[in-house]
Amino acid sequence: MFQYIAPAYLGWSVGANDASNIFGTAVATKMIRFSTAAGLGALFVLVGALAEGRAGMDTISKLTSFDLEAAVLSSLAAALTVTVLTVLKIPVSSSQAVLGAILGVGLFTGGVSGAGLSKVLLCWVGTPVGGLLFAMVLYLLLGPIFNLLSHQLVAYDIVLRAALVVVGCYGAYALGANNVANVTGVFVGADLLSPWAASLLGGLSIGVGIMTYSRRVMMTVGTSILRLNAYSAFIVVLSQAITVHLYAKVGVPVSSSQAVIGAVLGVGILKSVATVRYRALLHILIGWVATPLIAALFSVVLYFISHLRYVPN
Numbered sequence: 001m002f003q004y005i006a007p008a009y010l011g012w013s014v015g016a017n018d019a020s021n022i023f024g025t026a027v028a029t030k031m032i033r034f035s036t037a038a039g040l041g042a043l044f045v046l047v048g049a050l051a052e053g054r055a056g057m058d059t060i061s062k063l064t065s066f067d068l069e070a071a072v073l074s075s076l077a078a079a080l081t082v083t084v085l086t087v088l089k090i091p092v093s094s095s096q097a098v099l100g101a102i103l104g105v106g107l108f109t110g111g112v113s114g115a116g117l118s119k120v121l122l123c124w125v126g127t128p129v130g131g132l133l134f135a136m137v138l139y140l141l142l143g144p145i146f147n148l149l150s151h152q153l154v155a156y157d158i159v160l161r162a163a164l165v166v167v168g169c170y171g172a173y174a175l176g177a178n179n180v181a182n183v184t185g186v187f188v189g190a191d192l193l194s195p196w197a198a199s200l201l202g203g204l205s206i207g208v209g210i211m212t213y214s215r216r217v218m219m220t221v222g223t224s225i226l227r228l229n230a231y232s233a234f235i236v237v238l239s240q241a242i243t244v245h246l247y248a249k250v251g252v253p254v255s256s257s258q259a260v261i262g263a264v265l266g267v268g269i270l271k272s273v274a275t276v277r278y279r280a281l282l283h284i285l286i287g288w289v290a291t292p293l294i295a296a297l298f299s300v301v302l303y304f305i306s307h308l309r310y311v312p313n
Contacts, residue, residue, distance in 0.1 A: 176203050
């Protein structure tokens, strides 16, 4: 049972951080209570993990040929990275943390596939771009519909709240379908867990992270980069969810943080570039660059520690 503590911890840290990408904008605009967002997020993450998590696990399992020790060390290094950045209130890419940790351990074990790595890196580039494009198209496409309701304030408020709940649930489903592979994919590749057991463990642990510690990060995406109204929040979450879900279908775990930041920027471009808070954006971009490096460093340190041997005099 001890070997499953590392992926459970990683799942918890992913839930604590990435829930901000699902309901952060809605909670920040006070359209949804945190308790409601956390409960729905935990439920639909599990549903998404069980329903569509296997495709991403196939990709991660083909990326590595780790044994039990390497799988545990890479999971622990990724979890520590996500936890540190969560404490610092920085939305972080769990995909980057996992890959950085895998590469760090792979320096010693040689268990990393170059072909699989290039596929993942290519999809990383497309993630924020996809979020940005979806946001711009949906903002312009759905805007006239919501404008018709804006004259009826009660109806407008009810429809927007319902829309935020629906897209939040969809976003949680997409997160579970896509990111559960980051949590337990290396254990499937090491033949330590079946895909179904890995989906269950990963989905449950992500849900626990959402419910216990995600409040700290939720306000960063919702308010630090761009002040969003309720309609913009709806567009951001929907765009992020579609982007992440598409990559779940492809079978490549990607960063929901990158998708949501791309979506926020897409809305910012349409509203006014001047409203974008570039200092906060730069802070998050630095986190993205630092994430795989920190994870790789953690994994190298953990590998050395695990191989220390006491030699008596």
